[in-house]
Amino acid sequence: MRTQTISLYTFEELPDTVKAKVIEGYRNGIDYTEYEHELDEGFASIEAFCEHFGVKVKECSINAFSHAYITTTAEQDNFRGIKLSSIDRDYMPTGYYLDCDLWETFHDDFKDTGNAKYAFECALEAAINAIQQSCESYYEDDSIIARLEANEYEFLECGEIYN
Numbered sequence: 001m002r003t004q005t006i007s008l009y010t011f012e013e014l015p016d017t018v019k020a021k022v023i024e025g026y027r028n029g030i031d032y033t034e035y036e037h038e039l040d041e042g043f044a045s046i047e048a049f050c051e052h053f054g055v056k057v058k059e060c061s062i063n064a065f066s067h068a069y070i071t072t073t074a075e076q077d078n079f080r081g082i083k084l085s086s087i088d089r090d091y092m093p094t095g096y097y098l099d100c101d102l103w104e105t106f107h108d109d110f111k112d113t114g115n116a117k118y119a120f121e122c123a124l125e126a127a128i129n130a131i132q133q134s135c136e137s138y139y140e141d142d143s144i145i146a147r148l149e150a151n152e153y154e155f156l157e158c159g160e161i162y163n
Contacts, residue, residue, distance in 0.1 A: 006156065006162075007156075007157060008154040008155065008156070008162050009154065009155045009156075009157065010149075010152075010153075010154065010155070011145065011148045011149055011153065011155065012149070014155055014157075014159060018155075018157070018158065018159040019159075021159045022148070022155065022159045022161075023141055023144050023145065025159070026144050026147075026148065027139055027144060030138055030139060034138055035064065035134070035135045035138045038131060038134050038135050039062055039131065039135070041094070041096045041098070042062065042096070042098045042127065042130075042131040042134075043057075043060060043062070044094050044096065045093075045094045045096045045098035045099050045102060045127065046060070046070065046098070046102070046124065046127055048093040048094050048099070049093070049099070049102045049103070049106075049123065049124075049127075050072055050074070052093070053074070053078045053079065053082075053120065054078050055072045055073055055074045055078050055120075056072060056073045057070060057071075057072055058071045058072055058073060059071045062128055062131050062132065063132075063135075064132060064135035064136050064138075065132075065136065068128045068131075068132060069128070070124050070127075070128065072124070074117060074120060074121075075117075076117050078117070078120075079116035079117045079120065082110075082116045084107070084110055084111055087103070087106065087107050087110065088103065088107075089103055089104055089107035089108070090103065090104075091103045097130075098127055098130055098131065101123070101126045101127050101130045102123045102124075102126065102127050103123070105119070105122055105123040105126040105127075106119045106120060106122070106123040107119075109122040109123070
């Protein structure tokens with residue numbers, strides 16, 4: 001029988017050069033499933049926002065690092081008779097953070113321009129940008145470090161995650 005002793009480290013205990021290696025290795029292993037919920041929850045917020053105006057999403061493509069777009073059935077008629085006083089800037093139909101981006105942008109742009117359809121389109125653009133930024137943040141060092149620490153990974157001296 002052989003006994004072997006190994007030293008385990010928290011991320012914080014690793015030398016800076018090893019930390020950098022761990023972060024880069026984790027970043028390279030990130031796949032779509034890590035931020036899939038951002039896309040799913042974001043799309044649910046967008047659909048709820050559109051439905052409020054009787055609009056349907058025809059096509060939607062939101063990707064973290066590439067061109068994103070939303071096409072809808074929105075026409076000027078969907079926005080006739082809407083008054084700013086009937087719009088709650090803090091409305092949260094799904095409870096997801098993206099509701100804020102949608103409704104605040106819609107309210108503020110409608111207030112500034114008086115054009116509800118334009119405000120609707122600006123809100124959708126703000127939603128796309130928010131989702132993309134959120135997904136991109138998964139690749140940032142601080143976000144990776146937070147996940148490594150939250151999962152309480154332990155590391156060998158070389159930076160390999162100990163299972």
